Amino acid sequence: xxxxxxxxxxxxxxxxxxxxxxxxxxxxxxxxxxxxxxxxxxxxxxxxxxxxxxxxxxxxxxxxxxxxxxxxxxxxxxxxxxxxxxxxxxxxxxxxxxxxxxxxxxxxxxxxxxxxxxxxxxxxxxxxxxxxxxxxxxxxxxxxxxxxxxxxxxxxxxxxxxxxxxxxxxxxxxxxxxxxxxxxxxxxxxxxxxxxxxxxxxxxxxxxxxxxxxxxxxxxxxxxxxxxxxxxxxxxxxxxxxxxxxxxxxxxxxxxxxxxxxxxxxxxxxxxxxxxxxxxxxxxxxxxxxxxxxxxxxxxxxxxxxxxxxxxxxxxxxxxxxxxxxxxxxxxxxxxxxxxxxxxxxxxxxxxxxxxxxxxxxxxxxxxxxxxxxxxxxxxxxxxxxxxxxxxxxxxxxxxxxxxxxxxxxxxxxxxxxxxxxxxxxxxxxxxxxxxxxxxxxxxxxxxxxxxxxxxxxxxxxxxxxxxxxxxxxxxxxxxxxxxxxxxxxxxxxxxxxxxxxxxxxxxxxxxxxxxxxxxxxxxxxxxxxxxxxxxxxxxxxxxxxxxxxxxxxxxxxxxxxxxxxxxxxxxxxxxxxxxxxxxxxxxxx
RNA sequence: GAUCCCGUAGCUCAACUGGAUAGAGCACCCGCCUUCUAAGCGGGUGGUUGCAGGUUCAAGUCCUGCCGGGAUCGCCA
Numbered sequence: 001x002x003x004x005x006x007x008x009x010x011x012x013x014x015x016x017x018x019x020x021x022x023x024x025x026x027x028x029x030x031x032x033x034x035x036x037x038x039x040x041x042x043x044x045x046x047x048x049x050x051x052x053x054x055x056x057x058x059x060x061x062x063x064x065x066x067x068x069x070x071x072x073x074x075x076x077x078x079x080x081x082x083x084x085x086x087x088x089x090x091x092x093x094x095x096x097x098x099x100x101x102x103x104x105x106x107x108x109x110x111x112x113x114x115x116x117x118x119x120x121x122x123x124x125x126x127x128x129x130x131x132x133x134x135x136x137x138x139x140x141x142x143x144x145x146x147x148x149x150x151x152x153x154x155x156x157x158x159x160x161x162x163x164x165x166x167x168x169x170x171x172x173x174x175x176x177x178x179x180x181x182x183x184x185x186x187x188x189x190x191x192x193x194x195x196x197x198x199x200x201x202x203x204x205x206x207x208x209x210x211x212x213x214x215x216x217x218x219x220x221x222x223x224x225x226x227x228x229x230x231x232x233x234x235x236x237x238x239x240x241x242x243x244x245x246x247x248x249x250x251x252x253x254x255x256x257x258x259x260x261x262x263x264x265x266x267x268x269x270x271x272x273x274x275x276x277x278x279x280x281x282x283x284x285x286x287x288x289x290x291x292x293x294x295x296x297x298x299x300x301x302x303x304x305x306x307x308x309x310x311x312x313x314x315x316x317x318x319x320x321x322x323x324x325x326x327x328x329x330x331x332x333x334x335x336x337x338x339x340x341x342x343x344x345x346x347x348x349x350x351x352x353x354x355x356x357x358x359x360x361x362x363x364x365x366x367x368x369x370x371x372x373x374x375x376x377x378x379x380x381x382x383x384x385x386x387x388x389x390x391x392x393x394x395x396x397x398x399x400x401x402x403x404x405x406x407x408x409x410x411x412x413x414x415x416x417x418x419x420x421x422x423x424x425x426x427x428x429x430x431x432x433x434x435x436x437x438x439x440x441x442x443x444x445x446x447x448x449x450x451x452x453x454x455x456x457x458x459x460x461x462x463x464x465x466x467x468x469x470x471x472x473x474x475x476x477x478x479x480x481x482x483x484x485x486x487x488x489x490x491x492x493x494x495x496x497x498x499x500x501x502x503x504x505x506x507x508x509x510x511x512x513x514x515x516x517x518x519x520x521x522x523x524x525x526x527x528x529x530x531x532x533x534x535x536x537x538x539x540x541x542x543x544x545x546x547x548x549x550x551x552x553x554x555x556x557x558x559x560x561x562x563x564x565x566x567x568x569x570x571x572x573x574x575x576x577x578x579x580x581x582x583x584x585x586x587x588x589x590x
Numbered sequence: 591g592a593u594c595c596c597g598u599a600g601c602u603c604a605a606c607u608g609g610a611u612a613g614a615g616c617a618c619c620c621g622c623c624u625u626c627u628a629a630g631c632g633g634g635u636g637g638u639u640g641c642a643g644g645u646u647c648a649a650g651u652c653c654u655g656c657c658g659g660g661a662u663c664g665c666c667a
Contacts, residue, residue: 043610355662
């Protein structure tokens with residue numbers, strides 16, 4: 001099955017051929033949407049770049065390309081502007097043909113990658129004993145959107161939460177529980193089991209104990225040593241500690257799965273740092289025997305610095321001086337695990353930008369060891385979520401905003417908004433709640449994802465869950481409007497027909513539908529979901545313009561009616577796809 | 591101290607990696623519901639892109655230097 005090409009691609013081919021016939025590179029013919037919609041639909045800037053190489057007048061080159069472009073049936077008019085811009089205006093036939101291709105295509109004009117890859121995605125950034133809070137939102141929604149996008153493009157994706165379940169925090173927690181409940185069998189080295197099946201701590205206990213333990217460990221040297229000791233014992237398999245630790249993990253997981261379900265996020269694997277543990281001994285032996293790992297200051301390290309480095313590049317710590325494994329070791333172990341079980345061609349780590357150095361070190365170590373090559377390992381950093389003061393977001397009380405509380409707030413605002421507009425009064429309470437939740441999640445995800453992945457952004461609760469303007473609910477509103485239209489059309493026996501282009505609003509809508517494949521490629525190549533958000537918004541906006549300018553069901557001309565209805569359905573299909581890629585569910589009504 | 595990122599309208603953010611007149615949303619002002627969902631549509635106000643140089647037909651984007659903010663720099667992850 002071959003997918004038809006988008007208009008920019010077809011024009012690029014034509015312009016590229018013209019450049020080639022002038023003895024120049026085809027890539028100069030790259031055509032894109034015009035910056036000046038008043039002048040043209042598409043533009044090509046290659047003539048100016050070419051003029052530099054050939055030392056010729058750019059306008060002469062542009063004129064030659066324009067003459068070639070004019071022979072295409074897609075092109076209504078083409079001319080040279082300014083220093084050598086090539087402007088193209090499309091013919092109504094070209095637009096109508098493209099619109100019909102999109103309308104007939106299950107993927108609404110979307111292409112696939114030529115060679116699918118096995119891809120591993122590591123996101124979420126959650127830890128045992130910590131509830132999901134607002135700071136976890138980014139990794140989760142960005143990662144989820146990317147896994148949806150990569151799958152849609154044809155790759156085979158394995159997503160892994162890679163839970164933080166294996167570091168010093170575990171030793172800290174064990175000791176903190178021991179202080180509170182010293183008589184539990186987990187701490188009795190002589191106890192032979194079996195250990196209780198019921199967890200001695202709840203999630204609330206854990207999130208209360210964690211900061212307590214962490215604080216003490218930081219300020220008290222002796223306590224810290226005890227925590228390290230406990231961590232080492234846990235990792236080397238002390239049965240009571242292992243049993244208690246498993247309770248920590250399962251108790252935490254219940255909460256995390258609840259949040260996942262609420263947000264509509266899924267993972268293929270629920271592995272953790274601890275799953276890398278079995279691979280560590282063989283890695284250490286392997287790297288020692290090959291002289292790649294060395295013993296330094298009490299720890300087994302791998303040096304990853306290079307001559308060309310402008311900055312200091314510390315070695316990775318494979319096994320620390322307590323004999324325990326830190327996050328360097330576990331990440332390297334995970335790479336080996338994944339190589340053996342999945343053999344990925346690309347591994348994406350969607351983790352806070354602050355860990356850029358860490359990943360560079362681990363990737364270099366992996367490369368040096370010959371596990372997975374550095375160029376197939378990518379850290380997709382993202383900015384932090386800050387409060388209005390520019391520091392990591394805190395609630396007014398100075399605490400951390402838990403994710404489920406945040407979602408509940410958004411649900412409440414959405415519910416209130418529905419009541420206010422007297423919507424949903426004719427449906428059941430359960431459906432109302434479902435609609436409100438979908439609206440809330442749409443608002444949250446769109447707000448987060450529409451920011452460029454790599455930059456920090458300022459979190460403002462009210463703006464995040466606002467439902468007007470460039471927001472998730474605006475997109476839902478447009479999709480729902482078309483669904484409603486489709487229901488009425490069916491009742492009236494209206495069928496979609498051949499798409500003709502007459503109005504400016506129709507042109508604009510078709511051009512936006514056509515821009516989908518470019519947005520997809522761009523979002524995919526750059527791993528940037530905000531490009532999808534942008535496309536979704538522009539599409540919804542173009543549809544809104546069309547909707548007001550071109551009445552459908554009340555149109556008396558049956559040919560126009562059928563054409564406009566077909567265009568509306570094509571828009572709905574593409575909107576459904578893009579929103580699905582962002583991770584947004586569309587209700588039937590709202 | 592070193593390295594990296596950021597600075598765009600009152601606020602929150604874009605700008606297809608060097609292209610034409612820097613775009614949206616919010617806020618503010620004006621208009622539009624007895625016809626398909628007004629969570630909407632149309633119009634308006636608002637900019638020396640932190641500052642100063644440089645590179646070239648062309649700079650928010652590239653290079654240099656300042657100013658301001660943030661992050662990171664071997665055993666917490």
